[in-house]
Amino acid sequence: MSTQTSRPRVWVSRPLFDDILDRLREYFDIEVEERDRDWTREQMAQKLRDKAGAILGVADPVDAGVIAQTPLLRAIANRGVGYNNLDIAALKKAGIVATNTPGVLDETTADFAWALMLATARRVTEAERFLRAGQWQGMSFHILLGGDVYGKTLGIFGMGRIGQAIARRAAGFRMPVIYHNRSRLDVATEVDCKAEYVGREELLARADFLVLALPMTAQTRHAIGAAELASMKRDAYLINIARGGVVDDAALIAALKEKRIAGAGLDVFEREPIVPADMLALDNVVLTPHIGSASLATRRAMASLAVDNLIAALGCGPNAGRPPNII
Ligand code: 8YV
Numbered sequence: 581m582s583t584q585t586s587r588p589r590v591w592v593s594r595p596l597f598d599d600i601l602d603r604l605r606e607y608f609d610i611e612v613e614e615r616d617r618d619w620t621r622e623q624m625a626q627k628l629r630d631k632a633g634a635i636l637g638v639a640d641p642v643d644a645g646v647i648a649q650t651p652l653l654r655a656i657a658n659r660g661v662g663y664n665n666l667d668i669a670a671l672k673k674a675g676i677v678a679t680n681t682p683g684v685l686d687e688t689t690a691d692f693a694w695a696l697m698l699a700t701a702r703r704v705t706e707a708e709r710f711l712r713a714g715q716w717q718g719m720s721f722h723i724l725l726g727g728d729v730y731g732k733t734l735g736i737f738g739m740g741r742i743g744q745a746i747a748r749r750a751a752g753f754r755m756p757v758i759y760h761n762r763s764r765l766d767v768a769t770e771v772d773c774k775a776e777y778v779g780r781e782e783l784l785a786r787a788d789f790l791v792l793a794l795p796m797t798a799q800t801r802h803a804i805g806a807a808e809l810a811s812m813k814r815d816a817y818l819i820n821i822a823r824g825g826v827v828d829d830a831a832l833i834a835a836l837k838e839k840r841i842a843g844a845g846l847d848v849f850e851r852e853p854i855v856p857a858d859m860l861a862l863d864n865v866v867l868t869p870h871i872g873s874a875s876l877a878t879r880r881a882m883a884s885l886a887v888d889n890l891i892a893a894l895g896c897g898p899n900a901g902r903p904p905n906i907i
Contacts, residue, residue, distance in 0.1 A: 587607065588631075590611070590635070590890065590894075591633075592611070592612040593624075594616050595616065600880065604635075607891060618639060618853075628642075628646065628653055629652075632894055633655040633894050635887065638660035638663070638664075643667040647667075653674075654677065655677040655679070655889075655893035656676060656677070657893065659681055659885075659886035661680050661685060661742075663907055664795070666678055679889035681886055682905055683741065683885075685742075685872075685882055686745045687745050688873050688874075692874075693742075693821045696846075697789050697845060700844065701817055710724065727815060729755075731754050732753075733787055734747070734755045734756070734791065735759070735760075737793065738800075739775070740794075743791075748772070751774060757775040758775065759776070759777060760777070760779065760782075760783040784808055785811055785812070785813070787812070788815070791819040792822045795823070800826050802827070802828040803827075804818065804831075809831055809832065809841060813841070818843075829850045829851075829859065832844060833859050833862070837862065839864070843866075845865070845866040846866070852869075885905065
């Protein structure tokens with residue numbers, strides 16, 4: 581048998597920058613999917629059956645059932661910071677290393693949270709729809725009146741790296757920042773972010789913009805539901821750049837329909853890529869297709885980090901056995 585054919589096999593579940601994949605080709609035989617698609621657990625098991633490693637997207641599911649059918653699997657590199665697609669306990673039990681890509685997407689995702697805040701309050705996408713539909717008949721003093729951003733209170737739910745990057749941008753808008761998190765930040769970080777720690781109820785009640793930046797776990801599922809939406813200000817905006825499922829979409833649709841909050845900016849949804857028809861019909865919501873980290877430079881950095889992680893996790897390259905981002 582030639583050395584070439586005995587190399588470990590790696591699966592890349594979705595298209596990825598080819599020049600970055602070349603680094604994987606130095607060590608492994610790789611199978612790269614040429615188009616994006618959502619994989620079922622059965623298909624995942626089938627694809628991973630003969631693989632030592634994989635680079636996965638954040639919607640590609642791996643649980644105990646998949647793992648039971650993948651005897652050769654030693655490492656999974658998620659190309660994203662979130663990893664709610666992976667059953668980490670089951671992976672650990674099976675001795676499979678899992679990694680993610682923290683750090684490289686914080687600033688880009690924080691920029692996008694601000695894009696959604698501004699677009700939602702100032703009705704940017706609604707205004708563009710209006711213009712493109714030929715409805716602009718001339719200057720009107722009362723046209724598309726929105727809410728202000730400057731000077732309002734920014735509330736951040738989930739104050740990890742991304743939440744902190746969102747907070748740091750608030751100074752230019754002269755916005756007081758309040759936050760809630762599982763654990764309070766150390767004083768130096770609070771000072772750096774100019775952010776005040778508050779309880780969950782106070783966050784909901786005081787925020788003019790409530791930005792969600794918390795991970796999706798069993799504990800955070802539907803962290804924002806009917807009761808939470810009811811305790812927000814009527815002129816507040818909800819922004820979700822975290823994960824669908826953190827918000828109860830049905831409850832949010834009801835709140836938006838009844839104008840119990842002013843609007844929402846959403847990059848993530850409970851059943852991606854399906855967005856409920858009732859949501860699509862609303863004007864007081866800005867909707868984007870999970871593109872929070874989607875700048876070219878950041879997506880390349882994420883791909884590169886995932887590749888570094890996998891090479892190291894499979895015992896190759898300069899960091900053999902020491903992948904930088906073990907979950
Ligand atoms: C996705 C994300 O990775 O990092 C995460 O957790 O959700 C995103 O950055 C990205 O959209 C590619 O699927």
